[in-house]
Amino acid sequence: MNSKINRRKFLSNLASGLTFFTLSNLFLLKRLNAKSKPKVLIIGSGIGGLTCLSYLNKISDAIDIIVIDKNKSIRTGPLSNLVLGGILSEEKITFTIDPKKYRNVKFVYDEVKYIDSDKKFVKVSGDVSVNFDFIILSPGIGYKENIIEGYNPNNTELLPHCWDGDSNLKKFKKQLNDLDRNSKIIISSPDYPYRCPPAPYERASLIANYLKKKKNNSKILIFDSKNSFTKQENFFKEWNLYYNNIIEWIPRKKGGRIIKYDHQNKIIKNEQGNKVKADLIHFIPDQKASNIFFDSGVLDKKNDWCEINPTTFELKGFDDIFVLGDSINAWDMPKSAFSANSQAKVLAINLINKILGRKFVDPVFLNTCYSFSKENRAFSITAWYRLNTSKDRIVSLGSSQSSINSSHIDRNQEASHAFGWFNTMVNDLFL
Numbered sequence: 407m408n409s410k411i412n413r414r415k416f417l418s419n420l421a422s423g424l425t426f427f428t429l430s431n432l433f434l435l436k437r438l439n440a441k442s443k444p445k446v447l448i449i450g451s452g453i454g455g456l457t458c459l460s461y462l463n464k465i466s467d468a469i470d471i472i473v474i475d476k477n478k479s480i481r482t483g484p485l486s487n488l489v490l491g492g493i494l495s496e497e498k499i500t501f502t503i504d505p506k507k508y509r510n511v512k513f514v515y516d517e518v519k520y521i522d523s524d525k526k527f528v529k530v531s532g533d534v535s536v537n538f539d540f541i542i543l544s545p546g547i548g549y550k551e552n553i554i555e556g557y558n559p560n561n562t563e564l565l566p567h568c569w570d571g572d573s574n575l576k577k578f579k580k581q582l583n584d585l586d587r588n589s590k591i592i593i594s595s596p597d598y599p600y601r602c603p604p605a606p607y608e609r610a611s612l613i614a615n616y617l618k619k620k621k622n623n624s625k626i627l628i629f630d631s632k633n634s635f636t637k638q639e640n641f642f643k644e645w646n647l648y649y650n651n652i653i654e655w656i657p658r659k660k661g662g663r664i665i666k667y668d669h670q671n672k673i674i675k676n677e678q679g680n681k682v683k684a685d686l687i688h689f690i691p692d693q694k695a696s697n698i699f700f701d702s703g704v705l706d707k708k709n710d711w712c713e714i715n716p717t718t719f720e721l722k723g724f725d726d727i728f729v730l731g732d733s734i735n736a737w738d739m740p741k742s743a744f745s746a747n748s749q750a751k752v753l754a755i756n757l758i759n760k761i762l763g764r765k766f767v768d769p770v771f772l773n774t775c776y777s778f779s780k781e782n783r784a785f786s787i788t789a790w791y792r793l794n795t796s797k798d799r800i801v802s803l804g805s806s807q808s809s810i811n812s813s814h815i816d817r818n819q820e821a822s823h824a825f826g827w828f829n830t831m832v833n834d835l836f837l
């Protein structure tokens with residue numbers, strides 16, 4: 407009851423923040439920039455970057471906007487496990503930006519190698535540089551090396567992790583397809599924090615669903631670097647119902663943390679020294695902020711994530727560099743597309759406020775995360791957030807999760823909601 411009232415109040419705050427952006431600031435900014443236009447550079451046209459763009463695009467005749475992404479075609483994380491499980495085709499999660507939607511925006515398809523925070527430019531390949539007044543970075547994640555001896559997360563040709571748009575989905579699907587019946591698969595789940603906390607378990611469910619249909623008597627062992635995980639009770643319920651004797655979860659305390667990998671013999675060794683052989687070993691690597699921050703010296707190697715000001719999303723210690731999405735430490739907020747989308751709206755509003763010298767809006771955020779256990783069965787967790795009283799961190803105000811006793815109709819409806827959320831978001835951003 408209480409949480410419902412909070413949520414309603416919270417959503418109305420969110421809506422009023424966005425109205426403020428579209429009407430008042432927009433009008434002022436157009437007048438202010440009759441002479442000189444601020445140059446806003448967005449790095450990454452994934453979920454966070456593109457959401458910023460969709461908001462800033464409303465005032466694209468008053469500011470210059472350039473977007474740089476190394477990929478022209480963007481593959482989303484959300485629903486990608488359904489592709490691995492053979493339920494959706496890869497086309498359903500692959501998008502290119504419709505340039506007609508962003509007429510005044512310049513798109514560059516190249517990799518950003520370096521950010522010069524003093525002189526305010528970035529270097530792309532071929533030594534070309536692009537300067538900026540304000541830079542927004544939403545480049546996703548990077549991967550920690552040397553966590554598991556013998557495993558290199560950058561070798562995605564050999565061991566595709568499929569945790570970003572670059573990693574080879576087709577290759578992993580082929581590896582699954584090439585398995586015989588009675589196969590043993592190991593999935594290695596990383597330690598926190600990482601992108602989309604429930605996704606390793608969703609992936610295990612949807613692979614189990616595929617194996618059940620195509621590779622009889624196969625088994626999945628989830629070796630987990632953690633002792634618990636989000637939506638655990640809902641996953642356990644689904645696994646009992648549909649994947650009994652197919653999925654076995656091994657928490658860290660029972661030997662779940664893998665420390666060594668022997669590729670030639672397909673054997674892993676855990677913390678306790680036990681060795682297990684499998685037909686396919688699938689690693690989801692431990693994660694950190696995108697390499698661009700370390701390569702540019704704006705993030706110290708002893709930190710894994712970018713520290714930001716939660717009102718403006720400005721990178722701590724730097725002026726006019728803004729970071730959002732999976733590369734930041736967002737305190738209570740998980741790394742998800744929904745979170746990045748919610749953060750981007752606040753960032754865009756407060757960037758305009760900064761340019762205009764106006765008061766910042768007090769941010770509120772939302773996250774809903776859906777997980778599928780099979781075709782047409784999903785469950786979710788929703789949480790809402792604002793800043794703490796000292797305004798230096800994002801804190802959760804409450805959350806609600808699907809009941810483990812949900813009926814088949816409820817699970818089915820949640821699957822429709824998941825598709826509805828996804829379609830609304832990608833239509834808004836890409837099409």
Ligand SMILES: Cc1cc2nc3c(=O)[nH]c(=O)nc-3n(C[C@H](O)[C@H](O)[C@H](O)COP(=O)(O)OP(=O)(O)OC[C@H]3O[C@@H](n4cnc5c(N)ncnc54)[C@H](O)[C@@H]3O)c2cc1C
Nearest residue numbers: 450452453454476483484518545546602731732742743744
């Ligand atoms: C299996 C899986 C399932 C998921 N399911 C969900 C879900 O159901 N719901 C949900 O909310 N979230 C989900 N996510 C998480 C979601 O994908 C991410 O949290 C979200 O994409 C983060 O947005 P971002 O903008 O930070 O990064 P991204 O969306 O990854 O965008 C980063 C962009 O930056 C570009 N880039 C990176 N470096 C450079 C560079 N140096 N130069 C130029 N361009 C660069 C990349 O090409 C990319 O386009 C899932 C993720 C995975 C892996």
